[in-house]
Amino acid sequence: MIQRRTVLQRLIYAAGITAASTLPYGLVRLTMPEARADFSTHLRPPGALKDDLAFNSACIGCGLCGEVCPPRCIQFYQREGGDRANTPYIDPEQKACILCSKCMQACPTEALTEVPRNDVDMGVAQIDRSACYPWVDRGICGACVSICPLGERAIGFKFWNQYQPIVKQECVGCGLCVEVCPHPSLPIRIVKRSEGTVARHSV
């Protein structure tokens, strides 16, 4: 004869145990409250899964990608990342990716998978022509063009022009141009490929 009372007692007991077992996770949640990072300037490392939610569930937060990065450009979200905590990002304004592909080889999971250098898609560079020095006739610069690891295919100068930079189709968004840009307001930045505009012509 099973008493209704004992069944209820057991249910409540089990619920209590289950609630208590989430305590460590709750503690972690307390230490990493909500996302406050400026995600717009943060790129995922090269070869990352396109869907950020998928990336987040694939990444185990082991830090291997960061640990093999020669320029040490890969940082990890901390408290400000919320759910993204311990997953990698690159802030090209501080240190940009050199497309060496070591992180893609090191990643044990499918979060970063190795792709050829030309197929990397971290975004695309976008130049603000109302601020870039050559574009507002404040001198000749070309720093972004000279640093670009992909050369003429990714960034070049405007047709018939010797110094106004133009982003082209092959740009993979590594961010070296952002790191090198001398302008204090960084008129060049990496945006999602869908948001970017690139010159369709080749020079």
Added chain:
Amino acid sequence: MKAKPLFLWRHLNKLRWLTLATVFSMLVLLPFLHVYQTYVSAHAYDLLAPQEKELYDTMEMLTRPFVKDPAEDLDAIKGNTWSGTFFGLKLSDPLAALGQMAAGMNLYTPFLLTALIPVLLTVLLGRFYCGWICPASFLYELNSNFAVLLRRMGLHTGRRHLDKRFKYVVLFAGLVLSMVTGSVLVAAVYPPAVVGREIYYAVALGGFGAGAVFFAVTLLFDLLVSQRGFCRYLCPGGALYSLLGRYRLLRIQRIVENCNDCAKCNAICEFGLDPLRDGFGQECNNCTACIAVCPTDALTFEIKLKDVGYQGYGHLGKRYQREHPADQPSKEVA
């Protein structure tokens, strides 16, 4: 008297401390090596600050006998116990594989294979990772010793006993929460993963992350609530290895003929097991502390799938001798 166990086994505990310390010091050294590698890659020795130059020189001195090109050759050993690469062999924690499976709801075979060797070893040896490798264990054991010091000073430290089965619920809850949130949640509450990555953050990226706070709280929990409490009652990884090690082959067992019921083994056991009454169970991590402390060599390794079960009072103990006067060797009077 039965045959004594092999004399070497008394000293395994020292070897264990050595391996724990080695793993931990590697976790500290690797980030420094990585920083050194970044300096090498940048060809920037002349631009380094004095402290950075010092780091560069130290690491160069340490690694020069082993590597030709530090920027490339030092990549041979990378990562931590959560996931790492060792001369081309990629190894991951089984909990990482399980947690990632839960979070992504898919199977990524190349990653699962990196956890294969650890899983097999755990099936054979039980929770050996917890006692012999885990960098958090290293700190927790030092913390236990610190607790002993505090007790000697007359301060009370927590010695509560909770239910050992609770950690299985924690593991289950973690996997369910991982499925719900879609991020590998167990990674954030699993001390060895936390320790490995926090050391890297602190050394190479200029500061501890949020995990350091969590780890400090677990240390306090061990001090104030229950000795080695996180490993015993809360650790999801420990829960997984206990389950995997349930039918482990290598077990520490009591030789009842040599035992004198002194209970030193029970006092020393970090996981609160009951070697005195043959209560090893699936949670024993073969750490051999009880073998080292046993004054009468009554504990030994055996290869079997199940514990013997309670064998009664130790034959050298007073209790047994009172109950079995016939068994006692007559004392010869010289």
